[in-house]
Amino acid sequence: MKAxxxxxxxYGLKDWLxxxxxxxxxxxxxAILIVGMLRGAASSQxxxxxxxxxxxxxxxxxxxxxxxxxxxxxxxxxxWMDYVKPTGIRLVLHVLTLLTLVGYAxxxxxxxxxx
Amino acid sequence: xxxxxxxxxxxxALHQIRLPLAGFVSILHRISGLGLFLMLPLLIWLxxxxxxxxxEQKATFSNVTGSCIVQLILFGLCWAYLHHFCAGIRFLLLxxxxxxxxxxxxxxxxxxxxISLGLTVLVAMKFLGVF
Numbered sequence: 360m361k362a363x364x365x366x367x368x369x370y371g372l373k374d375w376l377x378x379x380x381x382x383x384x385x386x387x388x389x390a391i392l393i394v395g396m397l398r399g400a401a402s403s404q405x406x407x408x409x410x411x412x413x414x415x416x417x418x419x420x421x422x423x424x425x426x427x428x429x430x431x432x433x434x435x436x437x438x439w440m441d442y443v444k445p446t447g448i449r450l451v452l453h454v455l456t457l458l459t460l461v462g463y464a465x466x467x468x469x470x471x472x473x474x
Numbered sequence: 475x476x477x478x479x480x481x482x483x484x485x486x487a488l489h490q491i492r493l494p495l496a497g498f499v500s501i502l503h504r505i506s507g508l509g510l511f512l513m514l515p516l517l518i519w520l521x522x523x524x525x526x527x528x529x530e531q532k533a534t535f536s537n538v539t540g541s542c543i544v545q546l547i548l549f550g551l552c553w554a555y556l557h558h559f560c561a562g563i564r565f566l567l568l569x570x571x572x573x574x575x576x577x578x579x580x581x582x583x584x585x586x587x588x589i590s591l592g593l594t595v596l597v598a599m600k601f602l603g604v605f
Binding site for chain 2: 407431435438466470474
């Protein structure tokens with residue numbers, strides 16, 4: 360059996376990459392939203408509702424929500440890892456962060472999907 | 475390995491360390507990210523209300539977004555989003571080795587601060603009906 364290397368590089372590479380990919384997804388979504396708003400998507404409540412109900416925007420919103428929650432998980436987890444040293448408190452914060460983010464994702468997706 | 479266990483000097487007098495501008499952008503990136511995370515429930519709730527179809531939801535939406543405190547929080551969050559967005563793009567460019575020279579990096583740090591603040595003022599003015 361190959362011995363596991365416990366120290367070294369690449370342990371955070373996957374998260375590092377995921378944080379950047381989700382950032383790009385969110386940046387593209389932001390650009391789409393800004394263009395939509397400049398073309399009047401937020402000029403009235405009806406226009407806003409119609410814009411967000413559009414099939415393409417709905418999928419884009421879904422991808423944005425998932426990206427946001429994954430991105431926030433990595434970022435907030437890094438903050439706890441940097442500043443919170445006691446293992447017990449850190450574990451509690453990690454679990455709370457994960458649970459709230461999964462909850463937020465469900466809530467937000469449900470709002471978009473109900474339209 | 476005596477070298478490894480040697481006590482190294484620490485200098486963490488935060489009030490005396492002068493943070494370069496790029497460091498300022500970096501810590502604001504972290505603070506804005508945490509702020510957005512903590513305020514996510516408010517933002518999702520407002521999204522829900524903004525897309526609501528019942529008269530109660532519409533009334534709640536105008537009441538909530540009409541309150542001065544909420545408006546102040548929203549302008550703060552708007553800045554946080556824009557700063558996180560601009561600083562994030564700067565970091566992505568630095569990752570692919572664009573603008574890593576000292577002078578360029580300083581200029582892009584200034585750019586992030588100016589653009590995000592400027593756009594926040596524009597959004598706030600639009601929201602308050604100035605133009």
